[in-house]
Amino acid sequence: MGLSQTFSKILTNLFHKKTSRIGIYGPPNAGKTTLANRIAKEWSTGVEGTVSEIPHETRRALRAENITITGGNGRSITIDIVDTPGVTTKIDYNEFIEYGIARDEAIDRAREATEGVAEAMHWLREDIDGVIYMMDATADPFAQVNIMMVGIIESRHLPVVIAANKTDLPDASPQRIKTAFPQHPVVPISSLTGTKVEDLYEEMIRAFR
Amino acid sequence: MQGVQIDLISAERLSKMPSMEKIRLILDKVRDGTIVILESGLSPDEQSSLIEMTMQEILPDGFSGIEIETYPSKQKSGGMLSRLVRGENDFRRLTVIGPANQLRMIRRDRDFISAWISSR
Ligand SMILES: Nc1nc2c(ncn2[C@@H]2O[C@H](COP(=O)(O)OP(=O)(O)OP(=O)(O)O)[C@@H](O)[C@H]2O)c(=O)[nH]1
Ligand SMILES: [Mg+2]
Numbered sequence: 095m096g097l098s099q100t101f102s103k104i105l106t107n108l109f110h111k112k113t114s115r116i117g118i119y120g121p122p123n124a125g126k127t128t129l130a131n132r133i134a135k136e137w138s139t140g141v142e143g144t145v146s147e148i149p150h151e152t153r154r155a156l157r158a159e160n161i162t163i164t165g166g167n168g169r170s171i172t173i174d175i176v177d178t179p180g181v182t183t184k185i186d187y188n189e190f191i192e193y194g195i196a197r198d199e200a201i202d203r204a205r206e207a208t209e210g211v212a213e214a215m216h217w218l219r220e221d222i223d224g225v226i227y228m229m230d231a232t233a234d235p236f237a238q239v240n241i242m243m244v245g246i247i248e249s250r251h252l253p254v255v256i257a258a259n260k261t262d263l264p265d266a267s268p269q270r271i272k273t274a275f276p277q278h279p280v281v282p283i284s285s286l287t288g289t290k291v292e293d294l295y296e297e298m299i300r301a302f303r
Numbered sequence: 304m305q306g307v308q309i310d311l312i313s314a315e316r317l318s319k320m321p322s323m324e325k326i327r328l329i330l331d332k333v334r335d336g337t338i339v340i341l342e343s344g345l346s347p348d349e350q351s352s353l354i355e356m357t358m359q360e361i362l363p364d365g366f367s368g369i370e371i372e373t374y375p376s377k378q379k380s381g382g383m384l385s386r387l388v389r390g391e392n393d394f395r396r397l398t399v400i401g402p403a404n405q406l407r408m409i410r411r412d413r414d415f416i417s418a419w420i421s422s423r
Contacts, residue, residue, distance in 0.1 A: 183371055186368070208359070212359055238411075241373065242354070246347040248347070
């Protein structure tokens with residue numbers, strides 16, 4: 095690359111900084127899409143994903159682009175939010191049949207889920223600039239996916255904010271998550287009711303700037 | 304005799320294998336119903352590829368994925384600097400991998416794992 099080209103590239107990067115791509119990762123059913131929809135709604139853009147009590151509802155990543163989030167003291171970030179399929183190491187279509195889905199559809203659903211997870215893992219290695227890692231605060235934080243995913247995110251030196259979701263439920267314990275991952279900021283929230291999401295926004299602005 | 308095959312792979316042997324070869328070996332064994340125990344586990348990048356490749360090999364009424372058990376990474380001396388100093392190898396901890404329909408986690412803590420293996 096010539097010197098002038100390098101220089102123009104530096105200028106482009108300075109004045110037209112690429113929007114950071116923030117992935118919402120976490121196990122199935124943690125509430126990732128619920129949060130992504132809330133962010134898109136509160137900071138006004140169109141895209142909306144479907145939320146469901148059935149795991150692997152999101153099987154293709156959904157993007158909301160150019161979202162500007164402004165914090166209490168006026169600081170802001172502009173980011174793309176990528177809502178990813180829940181990460182897992184196993185998928186059996188029979189699980190969907192138990193939710194009353196017909197066999198053919200269950201098989202399709204499983205295939206889409208496996209492709210979606212593979213893709214999301216691939217992006218994490220190539221294409222993501224920061225992560226909101228979402229856990230269900232009523233579930234065991236030491237679940238294997240959490241341990242592996244946090245390790246993978248750390249090894250890529252990506253900024254990460256952990257959301258301890260579903261704090262509206264009586265047996266939620268964000269403290270367990272804090273104890274399990276003391277090296278990262280953990281923000282207790284309810285994506286469903288919106289409780290404390292503003293704390294998450296502040297932490298995102300701090301981490302993803 | 305009915306039973307389950309368990310393969311224990313030494314740290315020494317693992318350290319000589321390229322990542323892709325390691326992942327291929329694990330997946331081939333696990334798809335055959337073997338439980339694989341790695342004396343020193345996989346790097347984060349290898350774990351990431353293992354998940355990706357596992358997903359690509361799942362088939363209806365066939366292979367339904369893996370169960371993998373390992374300890375959380377050591378983190379007493381948190382910061383980035385100490386991580387760099389300690390080097391990547393410290394992340395690799397004893398790991399058990401088996402077919403999802405045969406291996407089940409009973410309990411896991413920072414320093415204790417209890418798992419259940421059933422025959423097919
Ligand atoms: N009580 C409670 N339920 C929640 C909360 N957030 C999400 N849920 C519910 O949890 C279920 C899963 O929510 P989703 O947003 O679809 O979860 P997801 O992480 O996108 O799931 P996948 O796409 O399947 O990986 C739905 O029934 C939601 O209504 C919350 O803060 N509190
Ligand atoms: Mg979803």
